[in-house]
Amino acid sequence: MIFFVILVLLSCTEAEGLQHVFVLHGKDLHLDTEKPVKLDEHTDLFWRFNSSNNIAKCVFNNDPVVYKKYAGRAEVFGPNYSLKLKKVQHSDSGDYTAVVVSELEQRVAECKVIVQDSVTPAQLTVESVSNSSDSCNLTVTCSTVDFNISSSFRCDGKICSHAGEKDLKATKKCSSLSVYLQQDTIFCNHSNKVSWNQTMKVLKSYCETETGISICVVKTVVFSVGLIIMVIAVISVHIMEKIKKRK
Numbered sequence: 373m374i375f376f377v378i379l380v381l382l383s384c385t386e387a388e389g390l391q392h393v394f395v396l397h398g399k400d401l402h403l404d405t406e407k408p409v410k411l412d413e414h415t416d417l418f419w420r421f422n423s424s425n426n427i428a429k430c431v432f433n434n435d436p437v438v439y440k441k442y443a444g445r446a447e448v449f450g451p452n453y454s455l456k457l458k459k460v461q462h463s464d465s466g467d468y469t470a471v472v473v474s475e476l477e478q479r480v481a482e483c484k485v486i487v488q489d490s491v492t493p494a495q496l497t498v499e500s501v502s503n504s505s506d507s508c509n510l511t512v513t514c515s516t517v518d519f520n521i522s523s524s525f526r527c528d529g530k531i532c533s534h535a536g537e538k539d540l541k542a543t544k545k546c547s548s549l550s551v552y553l554q555q556d557t558i559f560c561n562h563s564n565k566v567s568w569n570q571t572m573k574v575l576k577s578y579c580e581t582e583t584g585i586s587i588c589v590v591k592t593v594v595f596s597v598g599l600i601i602m603v604i605a606v607i608s609v610h611i612m613e614k615i616k617k618r619k
């Protein structure tokens with residue numbers, strides 16, 4: 373049986389309209405123009421960062437010019453004028469536009485780039501265990517340095533289930549925690565838009581072994597004792613009859 377309950381915290385606000393591009397810190401960023409671009413003697417193309425910083429310029433029948441600040445880091449490819457920014461840093465987060473400039477300016481690409489680090493594994497800790505011979509309740513907390521969620525589980529014998537959420541908190545932007553149960557293992561998945569990492573704990577080691585074994589042992593003992601008594605009874609009746617006959 374699989375119980376699959378998910379608690380999700382998401383606090384990543386996305387502005388309406390503008391396309392968001394998430395990229396892992398240190399990876400390359402690729403941006404395309406939204407429509408085909410044709411340059412001529414009077415028409416150039418610029419890739420810009422945060423509206424006023426020029427990254428590169430493309431001029432009709434010439435190689436693209438990459439400005440000094442981006443030398444070696446940025447490339448523009450023909451014939452579609454797509455931009456490649458190598459090994460992005462957090463300071464590369466911001467708005468990127470491609471602008472075709474002639475008598476008028478026309479935007480042919482616009483997006484918000486968000487550089488994220490890969491997430492760290494969350495800590496999954498057992499806060500409390502309360503077990504009796506036939507059930508076990510347990511509360512875990514999944515936490516990162518920024519936020520945490522608590523969740524309770526209940527096991528009856530071999531079957532464990534989610535006992536509803538206890539606590540929900542979100543403090544870190546664009547990062548989420550989810551706790552779920554699969555068979556007898558609790559998972560906590562810490563994720564953002566570019567990565568995830570999962571921590572797990574086997575419920576059995578806190579609950580099932582004691583209760584499971586004790587019930588099993590008791591049943592076996594009761595059954596064995598009963599069987600032995602029955603066998604002894606049958607044998608004694610037999611022996612008694614034989615003794616009677618001899619007499």
Ligand SMILES: *[C@@H]1O[C@H](CO)[C@@H](O)[C@H](O)[C@H]1NC(C)=O
Binds near residue numbers: 404450451452453454
């Ligand atoms: C634009 O050209 C580059 C290099 O030739 C290629 O990698 C990229 O996929 C192209 N983009 C589109 C939208 O065709």
Ligand SMILES: *[C@@H]1O[C@H](CO)[C@@H](O)[C@H](O)[C@H]1NC(C)=O
Binds near residue numbers: 466
């Ligand atoms: C670029 O603009 C974004 C806001 O859109 C801002 O958060 C970021 O600090 C700016 N980056 C630089 C290097 O100016």
Ligand SMILES: *[C@@H]1O[C@H](CO)[C@@H](O)[C@H](O)[C@H]1NC(C)=O
Binds near residue numbers: 502503504508509
């Ligand atoms: C576990 O919780 C349930 C319902 O909240 C309760 O009925 C049961 O007695 C609890 N078991 C233990 C061992 O605390």
Ligand SMILES: *[C@@H]1O[C@H](CO)[C@@H](O)[C@H](O)[C@H]1NC(C)=O
Binds near residue numbers: 578582
């Ligand atoms: C409950 O669990 C604790 C710790 O695992 C164990 O020491 C104890 O014997 C258990 N109690 C019962 C009634 O199973």
Ligand SMILES: *[C@@H]1O[C@H](CO)[C@@H](O)[C@H](O)[C@H]1NC(C)=O
Binds near residue numbers: 541
């Ligand atoms: C969970 O977060 C709260 C504040 O949001 C904090 O007081 C508490 O200590 C945290 N718990 C853990 C286990 O990190």
Ligand SMILES: *[C@@H]1O[C@H](CO)[C@@H](O)[C@H](O)[C@H]1NC(C)=O
Binds near residue numbers: 563
């Ligand atoms: C963890 O969460 C992320 C984002 O929701 C998801 O893409 C990923 O598949 C999850 N991992 C597992 C093992 O469920």
Ligand SMILES: *[C@@H]1O[C@H](CO)[C@@H](O)[C@H](O)[C@H]1NC(C)=O
Binds near residue numbers: 492493568569570
């Ligand atoms: C989770 O984090 C650990 C420690 O940082 C790392 O070794 C592991 O590869 C990560 N797992 C995933 C799926 O990224």
